[in-house]
Amino acid sequence: MQHLSPATRHIKKMDLTILGAGTAIPTPQRSPAGVLVRIGTTPLLFDIGPGTMARLGLAGVSCRDLEYVFLTHLHSDHTLDLATFLQINDSTPGWTRTRPIHLMGCRGTQRFYDQLMQVYPEISPQSYTIDICEVATERIAFDGWAIETAKTQHTGSSIAYRIEAEGHVIVYTGDATENLELVRIAQDADVFVCECAFPSGYPTDDHMTADAVGRVAQMAQVKQVVLNHLYPPALEVDIVAQVRAIFDREIVVAIDGMRIIV
Template sequence: MGFLMISIKHSLLSLAVLFLLFINPAHATYMEVTLLGTGTPRPSIERFGPATLVEVRGRYFLFDSGRGATIRLAQAGVNLAQIEHVFLTHLHSDHISGLSDLWLTSWIWQRPEKIKLTGPTGTEKLAEHLGRAHQADFNYRTKNTQLSKDTFSILSQDIESEGVVYEQDGITITAFLVNHYPVEPAYGYRIQSGETVIVISGDTTYSENLIRHAKDVDLLIHEIAAADSKLLSQNPRLQKVLSYHTTPRQAGQLFNIVKPKAAVFNHVLLFDIDEEQVLETTRSLFDGHLRMGHDLMKIGVGDTVTFY
């Protein structure tokens, strides 16, 4: 009897929670982030190429598809064909070199519909040329198999200007310009569902526009780059590279204005400097929740932000 009462109470409580979730559209929606790749162009077994997975109510969105994205998706237990949409921050090769693998392998594994690709000017051309480059594979595989020809090609879209690039079932994804000069345009993305907001910086140096779009965000996923000061002073090429990325001091200043519930570093580009030093410098300017990201790190984002 006691058990029955507890069950009834439990059911009523569950109904109340469901009511809140569905009746109040502003209620925080849970999103789950998996940092698939937190690396850069440098080949690294620990840090694969840039790729960030965001799951919202059973929908999977991928932001950049760098080296090894398919391997990390498999490690994370995600069926490749479930990736419905890929968003590119910019067209530097480290952010797209894993795209063909994801697209073609998910097609072989019976993708239910075409993969969608959204990115800066040049994305449509990229998709068109990839289609041509892999025509021979398409011909071999469709000759004697039941693979759907209709789901082979990429449905691509160039972003004309910053603004909303996806809006469906209460999920809004907005592209905004960041500063990765001379790479233009380069975008960051803001993903919103209910009251929950995640911002991904893409590659950028300190960006006022990012601050505008990321203010009070739940989770800020931000790139980072740093070098040993002596090495930096002797190396003009390195100075150039760091000029279009974000240093720990810049990150600390920016986080202090944005005031995210939590911040995590990805695209970790370090030259003779260790991660602890990077975190220490950033934390001297920002006393909020900050983590160094690593491949396959999972982050639950809703009323609270939880790192797994």
């Protein structure tokens, strides 16, 4: 248990870095999904798409210090580097991991992990434990921070995460559809990292379009929306203007490495 003086507690902030602003189709500025939130010195990783571990290092976080990984859903653009992460823990010369890994994810995460171990049996933890927790709609308190989840209806079990610390709120949707659960979990967020896969009016039944992002952000009265997980059609239009037509607060478009301190 960490004891912090009142002064130290006061300066603890949430520090958000977009590690992967893209999709299953990587582009030079937008890699597959990964979002880092640092609370004090504790790194929390949300999604772990291909290449995430390299970009985690670029953001100044050693995978040795990573203990908390959260999965929104199990599609490959959000999960492939879990194998890389586990491999690192048993392959680093001169270092052996002893601290546990806490892997939280949607329903099906345990089965996904078990199947991954069948494909790559050599990366199963030897010197440490991995504790897997499946969630749907829940609130879980940690030491000085809390996580809340809501179903996003992108897949049958996909979830969004609300991260709260020191009175500040970051919400990360993962892949999502427009629904009232998303409005509820995003309510009054300081930063709403929302997938914006396609332009307004684009036909989709399992992703967010710009107008849908605008409606959810406006209903939830978030302070800032970060447009994330943009597929190529969303990059061919003025996507900010499309969201701005409905949502009247701050809007930014995510690229890899973007950092926001809340």
